[in-house]
Amino acid sequence: MKLPERVVITEVGPRDGLQNEARIIPLEDKVALIDRLSETGLKRVEAASFVHPRAIPQMANAAEVMAGIRRRPGVTYVALVPNEVGARNAIAAGADELAVVVSASESHNRANLNRAIAETLQEIAKVARLAEEAGLPWAGYISTAFGCPYEGAVDPDKVLSLARQLRDLGAYAVALGDTIGVANPRQVYELASRFFAEVPGVPLRLHFHDTRGAALANVLAAMQAGADQFDGSIGGLGGCPYAPGASGNVATEDMVAMLEAMGVETGVDLQALVEVSWFAEQVVGRPLEGRVRRALRKRD
Numbered sequence: 001m002k003l004p005e006r007v008v009i010t011e012v013g014p015r016d017g018l019q020n021e022a023r024i025i026p027l028e029d030k031v032a033l034i035d036r037l038s039e040t041g042l043k044r045v046e047a048a049s050f051v052h053p054r055a056i057p058q059m060a061n062a063a064e065v066m067a068g069i070r071r072r073p074g075v076t077y078v079a080l081v082p083n084e085v086g087a088r089n090a091i092a093a094g095a096d097e098l099a100v101v102v103s104a105s106e107s108h109n110r111a112n113l114n115r116a117i118a119e120t121l122q123e124i125a126k127v128a129r130l131a132e133e134a135g136l137p138w139a140g141y142i143s144t145a146f147g148c149p150y151e152g153a154v155d156p157d158k159v160l161s162l163a164r165q166l167r168d169l170g171a172y173a174v175a176l177g178d179t180i181g182v183a184n185p186r187q188v189y190e191l192a193s194r195f196f197a198e199v200p201g202v203p204l205r206l207h208f209h210d211t212r213g214a215a216l217a218n219v220l221a222a223m224q225a226g227a228d229q230f231d232g233s234i235g236g237l238g239g240c241p242y243a244p245g246a247s248g249n250v251a252t253e254d255m256v257a258m259l260e261a262m263g264v265e266t267g268v269d270l271q272a273l274v275e276v277s278w279f280a281e282q283v284v285g286r287p288l289e290g291r292v293r294r295a296l297r298k299r300d
């Protein structure tokens with residue numbers, strides 16, 4: 001079986017996860033969640049989104065979050081930025097790395113970013129210049145890469161063309177997002193294989209949702225194609241904005257449990273991660289979706 005020796009995991013719970021919570025999470029809980037995550041061996045944490053507070057009230061205190069966390073040496077704290085203003089604010093707040101988003105489908109891009117894809121790419125070019133001036137790497141996320149809530153199937157050629165454009169703008173990594181959790185392992189294997197063949201020179205990251213229970217199977221399929229970078233969300237925090245009540249991102253601890261059992265190194269302490277997952281459940285005040293978190297017990 002083709003497997004990487006190790007994988008790099010980006011924990012997106014504090015941003016992608018909490019962003020989906022209806023109840024506003026107090027600043028100190030966000031900070032505590034990020035600090036605890038960064039003590040588990042995770043090397044990358046998406047900590048905040050520098051989006052306009054009117055658009056996403058949950059992310060209104062992004063700068064305070066960045067100022068409040070204990071920076072653990074060796075951990076990269078990532079900020080999502082929707083535009084140039086967000087990038088300026090994220091850089092000023094001390095983000096180590098930026099992430100930008102564009103959809104593979106025009107109607108989703110309009111719904112999510114209120115712009116055409118071409119206009120979003122122009123905005124990303126401005127973010128890229130700011131990041132370069134600040135000496136920060138940035139990753140380009142392609143939403144709806146495996147399916148769109150409005151348009152259904154998404155043409156893989158379109159996804160790969162966008163990936164090449166992001167690479168050419170200077171992205172240090174390109175992530176394909178299964179925004180609505182419709183990807184299946186065969187599709188993942190085929191798209192990831194094409195990515196490696198047709199978008200050389202930039203690493204691939206994958207962002208899966210467990211909406212239909214296929215997230216871990218998709219991780220495995222992606223590894224079979226050569227992928228070694230994945231996003232995960234503690235406890236499976238998050239959701240699907242198009243399907244209220246549906247499962248969210250793949251649970252980081254479930255992914256770590258599977259990978260470590262297969263002999264693929266993650267660098268993460270599973271028991272410590274599960275304990276953070278229990279804490280995350282207290283923070284959001286609702287039962288979380290992950291599986292391993294229900295199977296393990298507290299350390300004696």
Ligand code: MG
Pocket residue numbers: 016179207209238249
């Ligand atoms: Mg997500």
